[in-house]
Amino acid sequence: MARLDWYIRSNLKPRHLQLLVALDDLRSVSRVADLLNVSQPAVSKGLAEIEKGVGLVLFERSQRGLTPTVYGESLIRMCRAMLQSLDAAGDELRHLQAGAAGRVRVGVLPVAAPALVPLAVIRLQKIAPRAIAVLHEATADRLLPMLREGRLDLIVGTVPPVSLSSGLHLEILHPGEGVSIVCGSRHPLARRKGVDAAELHAHPLIIPPLGTLFRDGVEKVMDALDLPRENVRTESGSMTATNTILRETDAIGFYSLHLAQHYARLGWLKILPIKAVSVPVPIGCYRLSNVEPSATTRSLVTLLREVAQEALTGQA
DNA sequence: GCCATACACCCGCGAATTAC
């Protein structure tokens, strides 16, 4: 085992992790000493010993304090994840002690919020009645930092592909079904058996916000149907808001087929019978590749696979 | 005002020794 690996496995202790994270947060040896209730030399010496142990300079020293080097930034990021894992271990033990079967914190992207995640959570509660699912719905730009900081166990939805070096593990749950064009059930086009793309020009459009994978798919559909960009009145990352606007106005929206069918079954929306280009947007779940998922997290991922597979085969 | 270093002290751990 290399010296670096040996040092990290054998000598790096939780208080070292706390020290590095605190130094990154406060960028000052003396302020960290105050925070951790130790002397300033203890912090200075502690940092020097970690640097000696790993054989790398982790912080640049200056008269104004400390600045992490690239090595420091990398190790600190791992330290944050390890501390979060330790916190999660404590949480899980507390919940097990209280008679629960563990907890899973899920970042839910809008596309997975109405059906995929809730259906999987319902199944989880059947097989593990005391398990607790904590759901956070937001866009990818807000959820990915939470995942990297260890505040989430996984993210479910349409998120961009990641490289192996990103520290994220991606599992494709569903290859995607293309984009469906939808309107409210009282919309003038709702009862039509056939709709021409040109008829959509008279209606305002609701599209996903910039930076989302689904937005790229929607833009391709808009280009294929020659839908004018100036008709876009709303960019919405909220399913609830989008549904309300679609039901209360003559706006046109864009959903994945699975979602569109889900809302059509509820009688909220209609899928317009219009020929659109097929732009599949895959749905996946992301987690940190260097963090071993808890038993509850693994169970939920298995159920997400089941629900997604049933959506593929039309059982859902 | 900031951080680094030198030195001293305390504490915990492991090995060696002793008592039973």
Added chain:
DNA sequence: GTAATTCGCGGGTGTATGGC
């Protein structure tokens, strides 16, 4: 053979001091 005690070492921390 086992448990208790002793001793040495290393790690962690504090104070004092110096350099930038």
